[in-house]
Amino acid sequence: MTEGTVFLNGDYVKRSGAKVDIEDRGYQFGDGIYEVVRVYNGNVFTMDEHMERLYQSADKMKLKIPFELKDFTSIVFKLIEMNNVQEGIVYIQVSRGISTRQHHFPAGDVPGSVVAYTKEFKRPVKSMNEGVTTTLVEDIRWLRCDIKSLNLLGNILAKEEAASGGHFEAIGHRGETVTEGSSSNAFMVKGGAVYTHPATNLILNGITRRVIKELADAHGVKFVEKTFTVDELLSADELFIASTTSEVMPVIKVDETVIGQGAPGPVTRKLQEWFTERIEKECNKLQV
Numbered sequence: 001m002t003e004g005t006v007f008l009n010g011d012y013v014k015r016s017g018a019k020v021d022i023e024d025r026g027y028q029f030g031d032g033i034y035e036v037v038r039v040y041n042g043n044v045f046t047m048d049e050h051m052e053r054l055y056q057s058a059d060k061m062k063l064k065i066p067f068e069l070k071d072f073t074s075i076v077f078k079l080i081e082m083n084n085v086q087e088g089i090v091y092i093q094v095s096r097g098i099s100t101r102q103h104h105f106p107a108g109d110v111p112g113s114v115v116a117y118t119k120e121f122k123r124p125v126k127s128m129n130e131g132v133t134t135t136l137v138e139d140i141r142w143l144r145c146d147i148k149s150l151n152l153l154g155n156i157l158a159k160e161e162a163a164s165g166g167h168f169e170a171i172g173h174r175g176e177t178v179t180e181g182s183s184s185n186a187f188m189v190k191g192g193a194v195y196t197h198p199a200t201n202l203i204l205n206g207i208t209r210r211v212i213k214e215l216a217d218a219h220g221v222k223f224v225e226k227t228f229t230v231d232e233l234l235s236a237d238e239l240f241i242a243s244t245t246s247e248v249m250p251v252i253k254v255d256e257t258v259i260g261q262g263a264p265g266p267v268t269r270k271l272q273e274w275f276t277e278r279i280e281k282e283c284n285k286l287q288v
């Protein structure tokens with residue numbers, strides 16, 4: 001349960017006092033967007049990238065966020081300070097506001113509902129060192145996966161498949177083509193090069209994915225944004241997934257198939273090292 005102070009439509013209030021209307025479109029339709037940003041040492045990692053993506057998601061679904069980007073950014077910073085978050089996340093959500101239930105947009109100037117709250121969250125160090133297992137699922141989501149929308153039913157069903165089988169993540173595929181994880185991007189290493197699905201409407205272009213691309217480019221590791229198949233995935237040298245909370249997470253098994261040596265591979269390891277350096281550059285030295 002989230003505690004402390006949360007931000008709700010312009011006010012900083014106690015968690016227990018933060019209530020939403022039953023006709024909020026986020027609640028009724030999942031008609032809204034969200035972001036999860038990472039806090040290390042009390043500092044936000046890749047804040048601008050996340051806030052920009054929030055506004056891009058909003059534009060893509062014709063949703064107006066009732067704050068300017070820079071004011072919203074200040075709100076998030078203030079919330080982190082008020083809750084004294086050292087290592088954690090901020091969850092940010094904007095819905096299309098409150099109106100009588102109808103599918104089409106509310107008439108007039110109904111303001112979007114804005115919620116933000118913080119949560120303590122430790123780096124998943126053990127999993128990052130040992131690697132995790134995954135399951136493959138058919139990607140049954142809609143065709144605008146580039147929007148970080150509140151509508152997560154396809155992702156939820158996929159993640160449940162993974163969780164009930166004891167796996168960390170479900171990796172999706174449309175037919176033969178691997179898309180992404182239910183809440184992460186998927187990467188394959190083959191012959192020293194990193195492959196990942198191009199940033200089209202079929203995946204969410206992760207901020208972590210973008211940082212990994214920068215790191216690979218900077219260190220001379222070939223980074224290829226090109227689709228690959230389930231067969232290629234299963235015969236990869238290394239696999240990993242990536243997200244704000246999972247960082248660079250090695251995948252050592254996909255269902256019954258052991259990947260590589262069944263341990264985090266050398267390219268994945270290097271990317272993890274460079275990723276940690278990048279965090280420390282932006283958010284100061286991490287406690288180990």
Ligand SMILES: *Cc1c(COP(=O)(O)O)cnc(C)c1O
Nearest residue numbers: 183184185204206207208243244
């Ligand atoms: C949020 C998300 C990701 C990862 O994005 P990050 O910005 O790296 O956290 C990947 N896939 C999906 C479906 C997501 O919702």
